[in-house]
Amino acid sequence: MVVIAGGGFAGLEAAIQIKTLRPACAVVLISPGPNLVYKPWLIYVPAGRRRFAETCLPLAPMAARYGFQLIEDRVDRIDLDAHQVRLAKGQTIDYSQLLLATGANADRSRIPGSDEFAFFPCQPDDAEKFALEIQHRKPQRICVAVGWGRRGPGLEFAGWLARRRKPLGRPDMEVVIVDGDGLLADYYGAEAMAAIRPAIRRAGATLSTERGLDAVTDSGAVVNGKHTAFDLVAIVAPLCGVEVGLPADMVDEAGFVHVDHSFATTRPGVFAFGDAAALPSGVATGKTMMSIRQRVAHLASNLLADMDGAPLKPLEASVPPHQSMSNIGGRAILLSDNRVIGKGRLPIFRRWLYDQAYFRLRT
Known part of the structure; x- marks a missing residue:
């Protein structure tokens, strides 16, 4: 039996792919909730452009359609020696192969005071709470801190908040972007920043x-040693792995699971995929939705090969150009290795078509 810990995008796509490649294989998907949250759309929730419910895809119909078992519970502990997954409600499940697709959590302990006083809108629950707080508190100044490895989503949250001030009933609300780890310009480089800065201004936000x-x-x-008044503070990243009781040698300093070039961990029969995985350097893949969909067949084939005692196939070591797109208040900046290769609304329209196609495919 294949047990998949995590009902997010990586876990769901892996379950579907395994059942597609081998329909007779028993697959159990463990999800903490009944829905897959479509995280690319969370940027619209605080801005009031989408309701949180519109970002949710029910998992039960997909389980029935593709033939995997869905269990709504949280993974409490994994007994690697006994090949068992222990759930928060007390159930124990045996596995022959285990896939860790538990995603990533906001690291609320990294920045002092953030756990108590900040929102982490990349987390589904916090995105909805942040939206409600904006409605009820009617803030004058909002800080959106970006950095720590996922700068693009931070710019997107801030851009859409600023762009939607009038529909939110807060036309004078100030949205200030703070370079949280101080590496924004170093990460993007001069050419990309020359496109990002005017996009931020056009959306109506301010880069501190x-x-x-x-x-x-x-x-x-407190920014650069100085206290600045804000009504609300949102932090986009930093992230850490989800605690499921793994030995220290299986995870990196942030709690992500070490994998090799075949997505296998250091323990027999255990794999990791998506945000949960700490990929080796030089691997030609990322953690975006598109990368996951491109690589999920490779992962599923290796997991089934491991079940059969066959050799695993490594990912290629060459690194293609890294492409990314930031949707800053309705205008895109498309980058390839931080060189600007496109701007405007057309890339967003193409992404909208991709999103709609995915929803139609999975509903």
Whole structure:
């Protein structure tokens, strides 16, 4: 039996692919909730452009359609020696192969005060809470701190918040982007920043000249050693792995699971995929939705090969150009290795078509 821990995008796509390749294989998908949250659309929730419910895809119909078993529960502990997964409600499940697709959590302990006073809108629950707080509190100034490996989504949250101030009933609301780890310009480079800065201004947000988020307080944020007043503070990243009781040698310093070039971990029969996996350097794949869909067949084939005692196939070591797109308030900046290869609305329209096609495919 294949057990998949995690009902997010990586876990769902893996379950579907395994059942597609081998319909007779028993697959159990363990999800903490009944829905897959379509995280690319979370940027619209605080801005009031989409309701949180519109980002959710029910998992039960897909389980029935593709023939895998769905269990709504949280993984509490994994007994690697006994090949068992122990769930929060007390159930124990045996596995022959285990896929860790538990995703990533906001690291709420990294920045002092953030757990108590900040929102982490990349987390589904916090995205909805942040939206409700904007409606009820009617803030004048919002800080959106970006950085720590996922700068694009932070710029997107801020851009859409600023763009949607009038529909939110807050036309004078100030949205300030803070370079949380102080590496925004170093990460993107001069050419990309020359496109990002005017896109931020056009959306109506402000990029702070102060860099480095030191702490969050009940009245604002400490940036570069100085306290600045904000009504609300949102932090997009940093991330950490989900705690499921794995040995220390299986995870990196942030809690992500070490895998090799075939997505296998250091333990027999155990694989990791998606945000949960700490990929080796030089692997030609990322953690975006498109990359996951491109690589899920490779993962599923290796997991089934492991079940059969056959050799695993490694991913190629060459690294293709890294492409990314930031949707800053309705205007895209398309980058390839941080060189600008496209701007405007057309890339967003193409992404909208992709999203709609995925929803039609899975509903």
